[in-house]
Amino acid sequence: GRESAAGGEAAGTVRLYFPDAGSAALAQRDWKVGTPESLVPPSTRFASLSRDRPAATDRALIMVCPKASEVDSLKVVLRDVEEELNIPVIFINPELVNMGVTGFGAAGRMLREQLIDTLVNTYYLRTLEWGAVTRAYPRAFTVHQTDAAAEGGYRIVKTTERLLNSEQLDELFDELFSAGGAAGGAGASGGNGFFKSLGAFIDGFSKI
Numbered sequence: 001g002r003e004s005a006a007g008g009e010a011a012g013t014v015r016l017y018f019p020d021a022g023s024a025a026l027a028q029r030d031w032k033v034g035t036p037e038s039l040v041p042p043s044t045r046f047a048s049l050s051r052d053r054p055a056a057t058d059r060a061l062i063m064v065c066p067k068a069s070e071v072d073s074l075k076v077v078l079r080d081v082e083e084e085l086n087i088p089v090i091f092i093n094p095e096l097v098n099m100g101v102t103g104f105g106a107a108g109r110m111l112r113e114q115l116i117d118t119l120v121n122t123y124y125l126r127t128l129e130w131g132a133v134t135r136a137y138p139r140a141f142t143v144h145q146t147d148a149a150a151e152g153g154y155r156i157v158k159t160t161e162r163l164l165n166s167e168q169l170d171e172l173f174d175e176l177f178s179a180g181g182a183a184g185g186a187g188a189s190g191g192n193g194f195f196k197s198l199g200a201f202i203d204g205f206s207k208i
Contacts, residue, residue, distance in 0.1 A: 013043050013057045017077065018064050021048040027064075049073040054080050054087075063091045071096060071111060078115070091119060121163060130173060131157070133164065143169070145176060 018024040024046040031039040033046070045055070049070045054061060054077060061081065066074055074096075081089055096116055124135040131145040131154065143158040157176060158164075164172065 012059050013045050013055060014041075014060050014062065015045045015047050015052075015054060015058045016062045016064055017047050017049050017052070017066070019049055019067060019070050021051060023064075024048050049077065053077065054085055056085075058085060058087060060087055061089045063089065063094065065093045065095070066091065067095050068097060071115075075115075094119075124163070128169065130176075133169070135163075143172060 016024070016027070018027060028034075028046050033040060033044070045058070049063075049066065050073050061077070063074070078089065081087060094116075096111060120137065121135055121141075122137040124133065124141065126133040131143060133141060133143050135141045140159045140161050141163055142156050143160070143164065144154040145157045146153060147155045158172060
């Protein structure tokens with residue numbers, strides 16, 4: 001149900017939305033909510049996408065790992081934000097397109113046009129077999145290739161203002177390695193070397 005400022009909510013709350021009530025309850029337990037050791041401030045509220053609506057006191061909403069199966073509930077919450085609250089909505093690791101749920105036909109296109117394409121990627125990290133794609137807003141997206149000779153095990157091979165889709169990344173891969181042997185040079189350090197360099201890369205990215 002919808003809460004109001006008179007319903008006991010402290011002024012200036014941040015609402016965390018989880019896919020279901022069980023996930024929200026687990027997060028509250030793991031983050032020790034309601035104890036002196038709580039990992040989140042008292043102004044944090046936990047909610048389920050399938051059940052809870054935003055409150056008048058909310059100053060921001062954070063969607064934690066929303067999936068394609070929650071799209072309808074998500075749209076209801078976003079409609080409340082647009083019509084009544086006008087507050088920031090932050091998505092963490094959304095997976096809103098799924099072949100078995102939304103598909104890639106008309107429903108999938110509509111979802112991308114109405115929601116996904118309107119989102120701004122602030123922090124982005126996608127690992128590839130041969131590298132990674134990153135972004136730290138307001139900087140551009142950067143595509144990195146594994147390179148044992150480069151500092152940290154990666155080198156930047158492309159910078160772009162728009163996120164490349166899988167097909168565009170495949171084309172870039174073909175361009176990079178069409179000369180032959182380049183792929184072997186980038187990954188020749190073996191599995192352990194790759195994961196070691198990937199760990200260093202993620203550690204560095206987290207400090208941006």
